[in-house]
Each structure stands twice: as C-alpha cells, then as structure tokens.
Amino acid sequence: MPQRKGIPARLNATDPQTGATVPLFNPCTQEWHRHFAWSDDGLCIIGRTATGRATVEALRLNNEWLVGARRIWISAGLHPPLE
DSSP: OOOOTTOOOOOEEEOTTTOOEEEOOOTTTSOHHHHEEEOTTSSSEEEOSHHHHHHHHHTTTTOHHHHHHHHHHHHTTOOSOOO
C-alpha cells in the first residue's frame, strides 16, 4: 500500500456499533456489496458488516462533500452504480 511520507498506513478502525477494532475494507481482496449498501436515496453508503461500518466512519465516506457530489450524480443519472 503506498504511503505518503510521514503518514502511516491505516489498516484498522473501530466499528461504531460494537466498539471492536476491525480491519478496514480492502478492495483488492474483498467484495464491496458484502460490506456496503447504498441508502434508499442513493446518497449514503451503509456499512453492512463491522468492516463496512468501520470503513465508512474512518474514511468519512458520507461526509457533506461526498453526499453533495452524489446528489449531483443522481440528478445526472450517473449514480448509484449498477455494481
């Protein structure tokens, strides 16, 4: 995993539901749909597993900027992705 100088790679985070430390999602070895789902309106990513929940929180996948971008993508018919 590439690292920026002086910034260590983050491999684990806390599951907000259980408080357990779990590995972050690895797109090279794990399937997205097993760990995540889209909210009904397509604006937010929902963690389905401890790894999914921890990844959503640690990487701020539902921050204001990303939700706003998704809103634009939805209006343009580009979101959510089919797979």
